Amino acid sequence: MNIYLPIEVKVRELEGKVLLALAAAEKGHIVIIGAKKDTLHLAKKGYLPSGIVHDKSLTPGDYKIENFSKLKQNGHFITAQDEETGLLDESFDHFAKRRFSERTISMADKIFAWGEHDAQSLRNIFPEFAQKIVATGSPRVDFWRSEFNTYYQNHDDDLKPDILIVSNFGYPIDENPFWNRIARLRKAGYFERDPEMEKYMYENSAYQYRLLFHFIKMIRALSEKFPDVQILVRPHPVEAEEAWEKLVGEIPNVTIERKGTISRVIRNTSVLIHNGCTSALEASVSEVPRIAYRPIPHDLEREIPNNTSLQAFTFEELSKMVCDILGNGESVNTEDIQLSTEDILNSRLASLAGSLAADKMVEEWEDFRSTLDNQASVRQFQDIRNEYTKKLRKGVFKRKLKRRAVDIRNFILGQTRKKNKGNLLKTKHKFPYLNHDEVTDIIENVQRSLDRFQSVSSVQFGQNSYIIFNRESKDENSL
Numbered sequence: 363m364n365i366y367l368p369i370e371v372k373v374r375e376l377e378g379k380v381l382l383a384l385a386a387a388e389k390g391h392i393v394i395i396g397a398k399k400d401t402l403h404l405a406k407k408g409y410l411p412s413g414i415v416h417d418k419s420l421t422p423g424d425y426k427i428e429n430f431s432k433l434k435q436n437g438h439f440i441t442a443q444d445e446e447t448g449l450l451d452e453s454f455d456h457f458a459k460r461r462f463s464e465r466t467i468s469m470a471d472k473i474f475a476w477g478e479h480d481a482q483s484l485r486n487i488f489p490e491f492a493q494k495i496v497a498t499g500s501p502r503v504d505f506w507r508s509e510f511n512t513y514y515q516n517h518d519d520d521l522k523p524d525i526l527i528v529s530n531f532g533y534p535i536d537e538n539p540f541w542n543r544i545a546r547l548r549k550a551g552y553f554e555r556d557p558e559m560e561k562y563m564y565e566n567s568a569y570q571y572r573l574l575f576h577f578i579k580m581i582r583a584l585s586e587k588f589p590d591v592q593i594l595v596r597p598h599p600v601e602a603e604e605a606w607e608k609l610v611g612e613i614p615n616v617t618i619e620r621k622g623t624i625s626r627v628i629r630n631t632s633v634l635i636h637n638g639c640t641s642a643l644e645a646s647v648s649e650v651p652r653i654a655y656r657p658i659p660h661d662l663e664r665e666i667p668n669n670t671s672l673q674a675f676t677f678e679e680l681s682k683m684v685c686d687i688l689g690n691g692e693s694v695n696t697e698d699i700q701l702s703t704e705d706i707l708n709s710r711l712a713s714l715a716g717s718l719a720a721d722k723m724v725e726e727w728e729d730f731r732s733t734l735d736n737q738a739s740v741r742q743f744q745d746i747r748n749e750y751t752k753k754l755r756k757g758v759f760k761r762k763l764k765r766r767a768v769d770i771r772n773f774i775l776g777q778t779r780k781k782n783k784g785n786l787l788k789t790k791h792k793f794p795y796l797n798h799d800e801v802t803d804i805i806e807n808v809q810r811s812l813d814r815f816q817s818v819s820s821v822q823f824g825q826n827s828y829i830i831f832n833r834e835s836k837d838e839n840s841l
Contacts, residue, residue: 364413396827499713638664
């Protein structure tokens, strides 16, 4: 079968999607993975042969529904797993009502849940589609498991901080202004599906500004308390690194960086500090010490990740915990959080042992094999890409000529080109680029860690996309 894996946020999704592609390619499927313009958009336009398009969400909206309609018209199956997870709140119901709808679920052929927590919520809200919802787990979580302990050993020492501080302050320092996000969500119908969401965003934004101030003070105080310790502040994927740099200032032993995936850094740190962040769940699975810093307790805090961590309410408590962990790898009261952590992880994350989530998802895709028996070859995909590139160049040339003609006309008439006044959000920071070394590095490290996928290779497809295939299938080994 042909399988298409679009990626929206590179640092969040790349490793998990590559692992999923490897598991599919091992079974003989050909996978195209990368930027949405090379995967989802080409499939929608009918350039790619029919296959399975695995999307990052089933969020209702005219644009999403239009995309799905075109994919269906072109003979594609649609599966999805929401990359936003929604696992940090006590209940999944509010998240489900915002991010799913009867219309989008009806258009999907399979929905992969992170665990029974979100799967059961979706089944309760959309009982007529319960058979589509499968608690496979996530390929992102596969990397948290002990099988991947050696995966990050070959990486650079510059991403092995003693203290890792993960940020989750999207409202105050998002790459996109708060008002643009409000406008986009209103237009996308979020506030209609969840009438309390708009108020929640304002209240949470105010709280996050207050909490951000305490984190800034905490970072400076830690740097003074532990001058010989390396501290890494990792911004959330939607946040502006520049904002952190300007807010914190220049401190010799503090680095602000979002390089690589967060799993790589979590595995190589001595202690993680957060407040209500998914990274606490990952650190829990990977058995990395973690502290929830709660200087201003509030009912808006996300209790689930905080309950998997030691909790510090003052800087004195925090510094004592950090000192204990850095000194002997332990801190007080670690046993108190063990039982609650196990309950949280087991209910919200499937496939923490046994078969990988990636393998379970591929097994579900096998249900479509009898229908999708028209698999293209790697060579055919390369020919498709070459033909599309020619058409794209012609289209770009025509648009340039048209814009030039408009500029000449406006110059003669003394007018200026109208600016787009829409509420467009910045997206380039989510997927700036993808090169072959990054893809091959992930593949080779997975092959080494799991002793699997030795027959799987990759070749470039588009500017930011790659074909993952099994060299032993058909004639692909001649490439």
